[in-house]
Amino acid sequence: MAASLYLTLLVAIPLFGGFIILGIEEARQALARKLALVFTALAGFVALAAWAAFNPASGELQFVVKLPWIPALGVDYFVGLDGLGLAMVLLTALLVPMALLTAPRNAPPLQLALMLLLQAGLFGTFTALNFFHWFLFWELSLIPAFFLIKLWGGPERGAAATQFFVYTMVGSVALLLSFLAIFLATGVLDFIKLADLAQKGELAADLAAKLGWPQLSAGTVSMIIFGGVLLGFAVKVPLFPFHTWLPATYAEAPTSTTMLLTGAMSKMGVYGFLRILAPIFPEQMRQAQTPLLWLAVGTIVLSAAAAFAQRDLKRILAYSSINHLGYCLLGVFAAAGAGAGAVGVNNVERAAALSGVIVQMFNHGVTAAVLFCFVSFIENRADGLRGRDDFGGLRKVAPVFCGLMGIALFASIGLPGLSGFVGEFLIFKGAFSLAPWAAAGSTLGLLVTAVFLLTLMQRVFQGPLNPRWAGFADLTFRERLLVLPAIVLIFVLGIYPQALIGLTNATVIRMAREFAL
Amino acid sequence: MNWIVQNLWLIPGLPLLAAGLSALLKQRERTAAATLAIGSMGLAFVLSCVAFAHTLGGHGEETRHVFNFDWFQLGATSLKLGWVLDPLTAAMLVMVTFVGTLIFIYSVGYMAHDENFTRFFCFLSLFAAAMLGLVIANNLLLLFMSWELVGLASYLLIGFWYHKPSAAAAAKKAFITTRIGDVGFFLGIVWLYSETGTLLFYDNGHGCLEASALTKLVSMTVGGGVVVATAISLLIFCGAVGKSGQVPLHVWLPDAMEGPTPVSALIHAATMVAAGVFLLARVYPLLDVDPLNIAGRSTALSVVTWVGAVTALFAALIAVAQNDIKRILAYSTVSQLGFMMVGIGTGGVAVGMLHLITHAFFKALLFLGAGSVIHGCHEEQDIRKMGGLRAHMPKTFATYAIGMMALSGFPFVFSGFWSKDEILHEALHWDESHWPFYMVALGAVLTAFYMSRQMCYVFFGKYRGTAHAAAAHDAHQPVKHEAKPAKGKKGPQAKGNHAPAKASSRTPHESPDVMTIPLVLLAAFTILLVLVATPVWPWFHGYLSGHAAEVRVSELFAWDKLSVIGLSIILVSVGVAAACWLYWLKPVTRADSVDALEQLRPDVIGFLKQQCRVDEFYEATVVRFNAWAAVASDFLDRWIWGGAVKAASLAVLGVAWASRFFDEFGINLGFQKGCDGFAGAGGLLARLQSGRIHDYLRVIGLALTVLVLALVWGCRS
Numbered sequence A: 001m002a003a004s005l006y007l008t009l010l011v012a013i014p015l016f017g018g019f020i021i022l023g024i025e026e027a028r029q030a031l032a033r034k035l036a037l038v039f040t041a042l043a044g045f046v047a048l049a050a051w052a053a054f055n056p057a058s059g060e061l062q063f064v065v066k067l068p069w070i071p072a073l074g075v076d077y078f079v080g081l082d083g084l085g086l087a088m089v090l091l092t093a094l095l096v097p098m099a100l101l102t103a104p105r106n107a108p109p110l111q112l113a114l115m116l117l118l119q120a121g122l123f124g125t126f127t128a129l130n131f132f133h134w135f136l137f138w139e140l141s142l143i144p145a146f147f148l149i150k151l152w153g154g155p156e157r158g159a160a161a162t163q164f165f166v167y168t169m170v171g172s173v174a175l176l177l178s179f180l181a182i183f184l185a186t187g188v189l190d191f192i193k194l195a196d197l198a199q200k201g202e203l204a205a206d207l208a209a210k211l212g213w214p215q216l217s218a219g220t221v222s223m224i225i226f227g228g229v230l231l232g233f234a235v236k237v238p239l240f241p242f243h244t245w246l247p248a249t250y251a252e253a254p255t256s257t258t259m260l261l262t263g264a265m266s267k268m269g270v271y272g273f274l275r276i277l278a279p280i281f282p283e284q285m286r287q288a289q290t291p292l293l294w295l296a297v298g299t300i301v302l303s304a305a306a307a308f309a310q311r312d313l314k315r316i317l318a319y320s321s322i323n324h325l326g327y328c329l330l331g332v333f334a335a336a337g338a339g340a341g342a343v344g345v346n347n348v349e350r351a352a353a354l355s356g357v358i359v360q361m362f363n364h365g366v367t368a369a370v371l372f373c374f375v376s377f378i379e380n381r382a383d384g385l386r387g388r389d390d391f392g393g394l395r396k397v398a399p400v401f402c403g404l405m406g407i408a409l410f411a412s413i414g415l416p417g418l419s420g421f422v423g424e425f426l427i428f429k430g431a432f433s434l435a436p437w438a439a440a441g442s443t444l445g446l447l448v449t450a451v452f453l454l455t456l457m458q459r460v461f462q463g464p465l466n467p468r469w470a471g472f473a474d475l476t477f478r479e480r481l482l483v484l485p486a487i488v489l490i491f492v493l494g495i496y497p498q499a500l501i502g503l504t505n506a507t508v509i510r511m512a513r514e515f516a517l
Numbered sequence B: 001m002n003w004i005v006q007n008l009w010l011i012p013g014l015p016l017l018a019a020g021l022s023a024l025l026k027q028r029e030r031t032a033a034a035t036l037a038i039g040s041m042g043l044a045f046v047l048s049c050v051a052f053a054h055t056l057g058g059h060g061e062e063t064r065h066v067f068n069f070d071w072f073q074l075g076a077t078s079l080k081l082g083w084v085l086d087p088l089t090a091a092m093l094v095m096v097t098f099v100g101t102l103i104f105i106y107s108v109g110y111m112a113h114d115e116n117f118t119r120f121f122c123f124l125s126l127f128a129a130a131m132l133g134l135v136i137a138n139n140l141l142l143l144f145m146s147w148e149l150v151g152l153a154s155y156l157l158i159g160f161w162y163h164k165p166s167a168a169a170a171a172k173k174a175f176i177t178t179r180i181g182d183v184g185f186f187l188g189i190v191w192l193y194s195e196t197g198t199l200l201f202y203d204n205g206h207g208c209l210e211a212s213a214l215t216k217l218v219s220m221t222v223g224g225g226v227v228v229a230t231a232i233s234l235l236i237f238c239g240a241v242g243k244s245g246q247v248p249l250h251v252w253l254p255d256a257m258e259g260p261t262p263v264s265a266l267i268h269a270a271t272m273v274a275a276g277v278f279l280l281a282r283v284y285p286l287l288d289v290d291p292l293n294i295a296g297r298s299t300a301l302s303v304v305t306w307v308g309a310v311t312a313l314f315a316a317l318i319a320v321a322q323n324d325i326k327r328i329l330a331y332s333t334v335s336q337l338g339f340m341m342v343g344i345g346t347g348g349v350a351v352g353m354l355h356l357i358t359h360a361f362f363k364a365l366l367f368l369g370a371g372s373v374i375h376g377c378h379e380e381q382d383i384r385k386m387g388g389l390r391a392h393m394p395k396t397f398a399t400y401a402i403g404m405m406a407l408s409g410f411p412f413v414f415s416g417f418w419s420k421d422e423i424l425h426e427a428l429h430w431d432e433s434h435w436p437f438y439m440v441a442l443g444a445v446l447t448a449f450y451m452s453r454q455m456c457y458v459f460f461g462k463y464r465g466t467a468h469a470a471a472a473h474d475a476h477q478p479v480k481h482e483a484k485p486a487k488g489k490k491g492p493q494a495k496g497n498h499a500p501a502k503a504s505s506r507t508p509h510e511s512p513d514v515m516t517i518p519l520v521l522l523a524a525f526t527i528l529l530v531l532v533a534t535p536v537w538p539w540f541h542g543y544l545s546g547h548a549a550e551v552r553v554s555e556l557f558a559w560d561k562l563s564v565i566g567l568s569i570i571l572v573s574v575g576v577a578a579a580c581w582l583y584w585l586k587p588v589t590r591a592d593s594v595d596a597l598e599q600l601r602p603d604v605i606g607f608l609k610q611q612c613r614v615d616e617f618y619e620a621t622v623v624r625f626n627a628w629a630a631v632a633s634d635f636l637d638r639w640i641w642g643g644a645v646k647a648a649s650l651a652v653l654g655v656a657w658a659s660r661f662f663d664e665f666g667i668n669l670g671f672q673k674g675c676d677g678f679a680g681a682g683g684l685l686a687r688l689q690s691g692r693i694h695d696y697l698r699v700i701g702l703a704l705t706v707l708v709l710a711l712v713w714g715c716r717s
Helices: A003-022 A029-053 A085-100 A108-127 A132-140 A142-152 A157-186 A191-200 A201-212 A218-236 A244-250 A255-280 A282-287 A291-308 A315-338 A342-381 A401-411 A419-434 A436-460 A477-496 A498-516 B010-023 B031-054 B087-110 B117-136 B139-156 B165-196 B211-219 B226-242 B252-258 B263-272 B272-283 B286-287 B298-319 B324-345 B349-376 B394-408 B414-426 B435-458 B467-476 B490-504 B513-528 B539-545 B559-584 B596-600 B602-609 B612-686 B692-716
Strands: A060-069 A074-081 B065-074 B079-087
Touching: A003 A029, A003 A060, A003 A074, A029 A085, A029 A201, A060 A132, A074 A108, A074 A132, A074 A142, A085 A108, A085 A419, A085 A477, A085 A498, A085 B165, A108 A132, A108 A142, A132 A142, A132 A157, A132 B435, A142 A157, A142 A255, A142 B286, A157 A191, A157 A201, A157 A218, A157 B612, A191 A201, A191 A255, A191 B139, A191 B263, A201 A218, A201 A342, A201 B513, A218 A255, A218 A282, A218 A291, A218 B272, A218 B435, A244 A255, A244 A315, A244 B211, A255 A282, A255 A315, A255 A342, A255 A498, A282 A291, A282 A401, A282 B226, A291 A315, A291 A436, A315 A419, A315 A436, A315 A498, A342 A401, A342 A419, A342 A477, A342 A498, A342 B065, A342 B117, A401 A419, A401 A436, A419 A436, A419 A477, A419 B087, A419 B139, A419 B165, A436 B165, A477 A498, A477 B539, A498 B065, B010 B031, B010 B117, B031 B087, B031 B117, B031 B559, B079 B139, B087 B117, B087 B263, B087 B272, B087 B298, B087 B349, B087 B539, B117 B139, B117 B263, B117 B272, B139 B226, B139 B252, B139 B263, B165 B211, B165 B226, B165 B252, B211 B226, B211 B286, B211 B349, B226 B272, B226 B286, B226 B539, B252 B263, B252 B324, B263 B272, B263 B349, B272 B286, B272 B324, B272 B349, B298 B324, B298 B394, B298 B435, B298 B602, B298 B612, B324 B349, B324 B414, B349 B394, B349 B513, B349 B539, B394 B414, B394 B435, B394 B513, B394 B559, B414 B513, B414 B559, B435 B559, B435 B596, B596 B602, B602 B612
Parallel strands: none
Antiparallel strands: A060 A074, B065 B079
């Protein structure tokens, strides 16, 4: 298998698999399930092969394929992978099988097919480097997610699905319009070329010259275009105050879908910030740094506080997700918004923050997905009940369950030795010297996270056993196998983060250098 | 490099391995779990002794050996971790592993009837691993990581009897309260890292505690004349305040007594809570730098001294009014930690560390003794329901008395006397203020008082616990034996074993050898430590600073030492005499009689009994604020930000409806009319096109007539 085919196969396999399974009749669920697992496993193998063939010493794009697609519009089939993309591809390749296995055994073929299509969308987003091509997958991932929520979600699924779809669609439209404007001005849709233009300062000049808004200054025009792109990503991550769709969506979506939403889809937004927004709009990132940083602090602190007020386990974890991605945004804004700094000192800090962001993205993906997986186990045992105060004392009857979920929760709190700590430490290390007040303000989030997650453990696991759950079964062998890879990763990446950082470090160095220009 | 330096990681590594292995053990494999834990801890003790021997006889900086390695790449650099072997590390290692091993052995007896025996030893091993990791760390980050893991182990062990809501709440409170301090500590770490580019303490001149980094830190200010070094020191001190239970973050430590007593002895008396003091001793070079550049005097050290002095007095006051045997000891621990802080702040590393080490021995002894008492009195913890135990538990009494005398500071043969004496001495000679000295002196009086009071209540007089009271107590507080039905094969069996013992005697009984032998050993060391702690042969000071100590008997009779020694003796005597006057001369006879002191000043003692209502104060402020912030954030989300979105979507819907209305009833209707009009007109016109020649000719004729008339009319005008 030629290395250049990896990225194409990565998208093609789940896409093909998804369409095959769409054609399977409703009754043959077992077959559909097996096929879905086979396809996702195949895609997983391709991801592993790409990992094996990936050269971690190089920060440049690898496995690049660039073929003309619609030459008249400057549209190429352009894919490539660097350390950032690889981390996201590996995360997706890990989470989709987990989600497929978490989905109920009698899940209809359509549900599995949609999950595979979602995987194709995710892989496409993380590898495509031309706007047209990339946007196709960005939107492709939205459609299966919408149907997954709409068809198999909780009681309020209709409203949640619509809100999710419309809200993200508004973001996408803003994004699309901005890129149309960029295309009209420059005729380029290629991210790499656009970043080049931006570095040289030509992008802003082109936008001002060719868009024909004489009454607006060049800076304002660029800022408006920047705002459109920002909105698209800010909704996706989400950034406060564009986050209100998220708790409802995560709570109403079937839990296997929530695993993908929080584990992988939320990373699309942060990925967009790193791959697209920051390189193409470096000047605007700098100008808007202060408000953006405070929005990130708001995301971190207010979502943690709001999590404490929730009673539904899924809503608690949803807010916790917002909080954790807030740290990523803090790192991105601190790194992208800072000036060059004296003698490249800022580059060290920038590299720390960016490393932290990528590590946090990966680790949050694993931790959040496995936490929702545990919630689905609870739902299965409790007929869909999942209130924080509905249980109590479960540790007595389900010690393994509580032990393993406790490990994941402590990883989420950021306990050293588990995966969550490394990312947060690096982000704070970088952000503290680039944006000290924002970093200091964000530490409040670290505290409140501990408060609400420990309260969760106290109410669900500890105290006297609620007699209603005397028959609460401990983890079955199958369930243990399902969460095992995630738990192992939580330990491995907590103790030996080099396993992940080794892949991304060269990319981080390149990005830090580019952000400094 | 020496073998032990390269393999120092084995000391925390062995308990960690034991923790990992016993996590996989089944509930009934009790012997295996205990063997693993005690064996690994014993081995760690042996290795610690080897390490200790390696640090003996060195001079100055030679005594420090480091081993550093890359943890992960960080841009163009890498983050290095490492461990350090120096006298400070070695002394702590030996203390932690020795006390730890004894407490592990004791636990075999104390926890014998507990259903989760295996899990208990797993957590204990995890704790030991983290604590030892903290001690050997040569990197502030590694120290912080171990620090947090120690906190985790403490959380797990305080909440060990998780089915008790009070234990679960205490565990959470401990974790969160210490985390408040840790947030400051964390910021201090990232700040230090940013300024110096390294977190290694010692790295051949490049470490953050070495001259070049310190010079840099003291040359920058953060505004208001505060140098960066001071700011970072104070942030790091926040961590120590949380972990070592200093005011205002002391509230978790008394509640932590919900954990099993060996846990209180090991974690909440001897080792973990002392980690804050150890941390300050470790980063002392950083605390000590100040623009004025006087050794042992800096802003940061002043803050440490004041906080320590306030804590020492405040906690001792509260301890006077408590009736729970463990709670008295807990407040005593808080108070003694304050003494250590004062020692560090005024006298430097050796003064604080000496009290840390001696305190570890006698406080572990006291807690284990208290555990033995509680065990012997059938899980009774209220000292008013004890009394006269001297006769029933002679070994416990004798060892407890030694611990009590060491803590109170009985002169000469008890190590506690000398270590406390030294703190008083340094505080007296502190040139900034005398108030800290007055505070710790009063604290020393109170210490002697509350410990004597406790002795009178527990061991003297008559036994006041009744079978009835004990039975009632067992019924409402099923600590370890009941509340654990069915699950696991050992549960019912264990209960069965213990039940006859309970039924046969309601009188107190002495604990088994597995519990008393550790007591005897700890008592022996409490006294033996005197050998290295006196001013005559200040071996410990010399060891920590890398100088050989000389025997100087004359030192003892120098006026400034002798005066403080005399003062110490007076302080202790006052405290003991007051307690004897109140509790010995008029022994307490009934469990429900009002405390002698409370009869004197019910208002003051009542307030102290309620622990100065600090918990209530936090409940009314911090906790309420947190709850309020949560509700406010939730409200903002649901109604303001979410509301804005909903309003926008409603507006869009409104526009859509309006446009539909307009389309259907406006445009469509108009269009319809227009169309109808066209159709009508078309029909009209179509009628004209009838195809009948006569009609056409008629129209043409008519038109011609009109045309002719019009022309004629036009010409005429």
